[in-house]
Each structure stands twice: as C-alpha cells, then as structure tokens.
Amino acid sequence: MIPRDTFRWCMNVKVVIMADTVKEIEEWAFHNCYSLEFVRLSRNLEGIASSVFSECRSLTSIFIPSSCRLIEHFAFKGCKKLIILNVPQHCQLGVQVVSDTALIAASSFETTSAGGAGLYYENEEVNTWIKNMNQNEEYALHRACSSFNPITEIVSEIVKRDGLQSFKKENEIGITPAKYLEENPFADVDQVAIVKKYILEMMGEIM
CATH class of the missing domain: 3.80.10.10 (Ribonuclease Inhibitor)
Known part of the structure; x- marks a missing residue:
C-alpha cells in the first residue's frame, strides 16, 4: 500500500x-x-x-x-x-x-x-x-495498442489488414495508435519492426 x-x-x-x-x-x-x-x-x-x-x-x-x-x-x-x-x-x-x-x-x-x-x-x-473510447471496430488498432498488455502479433495482424496508415489514424480525441504505444508503459511492441515486416510482406506479394 x-x-x-x-x-x-x-x-x-x-x-x-x-x-x-x-x-x-x-x-x-x-x-x-x-x-x-x-x-x-x-x-x-x-x-x-x-x-x-x-x-x-x-x-x-x-x-x-x-x-x-x-x-x-x-x-x-x-x-x-x-x-x-x-x-x-x-x-x-x-x-x-x-x-x-x-x-x-x-x-x-x-x-x-x-x-x-x-x-x-x-x-x-x-x-x-x-x-x-476505442471499442468501435474502426479503432481496433487503438484498442490493441492502448491495452494493458499489447501483443505484437495482434498489432501486426491489424496493421496487415488495415495498412500502415492505421498507425496514424486519430480517434475521437485525436490520439493515434502510434501515440498509445509511445505512452503505454506496459507496451513491449516494436513498431519499427512491425512496419519493416509489413513492407517486406507487401514487396513479396508484388514480386
């Protein structure tokens, strides 16, 4: 106490x-x-x-x-x-x-x-x-990034589905998923690694 x-x-x-x-x-x-x-x-x-x-x-x-x-x-x-x-x-x-x-x-x-x-x-x-605050499906990434225990795999899957721009999408109070990750003291999610993975997967699909 x-x-x-x-x-x-x-x-x-x-x-x-x-x-x-x-x-x-x-x-x-x-x-x-x-x-x-x-x-x-x-x-x-x-x-x-x-x-x-x-x-x-x-x-x-x-x-x-x-x-x-x-x-x-x-x-x-x-x-x-x-x-x-x-x-x-x-x-x-x-x-x-x-x-x-x-x-x-x-x-x-x-x-x-x-x-x-x-x-x-x-x-x-x-x-x-x-x-x-972030319960609507359009804010799925916000919800994942602001949770008590953000999971890299879940964040990565949402980004793969919604694209990299989803990291910059603002919710109704102007907060982005990227901001939630930055502020979240319980987060152990490497946003840069997720972005790199997404780009490599997209390049593979193009090739």
Whole structure:
C-alpha cells in the first residue's frame, strides 16, 4: 500500500515506477505533484482512492492495469494535460474522475467553470464513454495498442489488414495508435519492426 499523503506536494517528482507488490493507493498520495510526467502503476493494483493524482498538472497519460477494480472520485481531477486514460471495462469509476483535464475538454460533454475546476454532471455517461473510447471496430488498432498488455502479433495482424496508415489514424480525441504505444508503459511492441515486416510482406506479394 502507498499510504495517504505520502508524496503530496512533492513538486519535483517527475517519474513514478511502482513496484508490482502495491495493491492499493490511498487518498491524496500524489496530490499536487506538479512535475509528475510518467507513471507506471503496479501490475497488481486493485484500487486508487479519491484524489490520488489530483492536480498532477504535467501528467499526460495513465494506463490502468486489468487487476484494478475501483478508481474513486476526483482521482485525476485537475490533471490539465491528461488526455489518455485507459481503463478496463470492469473497473468502477467514481464521481468526476477526470474533471478539469484535457480528456474531458476533448470530449463532447458540456462543462462549466466553478472555482477554477471544470465540472461536468453527466457522470455515468462520462465514465461509460471513457471505458468505451476505442471499442468501435474502426479503432481496433487503438484498442490493441492502448491495452494493458499489447501483443505484437495482434498489432501486426491489424496493421496487415488495415495498412500502415492505421498507425496514424486519430480517434475521437485525436490520439493515434502510434501515440498509445509511445505512452503505454506496459507496451513491449516494436513498431519499427512491425512496419519493416509489413513492407517486406507487401514487396513479396508484388514480386
């Protein structure tokens, strides 16, 4: 467990690589870590308490492991640069998990300003939208690249089917599969190798 307030106001922390023994993060553990840019969560994480990463204003992406069952309210509130949040379907989300973030700003949900925090009221709709971000078949490569455990063979097959341009296709919030791979701390997929393989296979078919 990472106890309540452990790194609160540690404004020089830039990188967090969490041991896989961590199962719970308590309230406010990383609140106001303004310089925090990169987080690799525990592979066995089960819960993120309220306001854990709130006001981490440099954080751009977070990938939630499949073991996580609960993210409580305001967990990422005020993470103004946070645009990527990949959450497993079974994970329960609290109230206003992503209020005042780049992600909610990129959505179609109406927001209003109150006390400097962008608040939104369609909470269940927002949470459903977050978890179903890339579920349409046209975003199959986005889904594969943003998953907790991207598999090279699956990524390669989708690229073979849809072409190299699929790596640059933007989803509804403007994120490409290539960007997901770049940001995903759990990814061990060599995009260059996949591109080379695709080109060689296409050349073989032409010949």
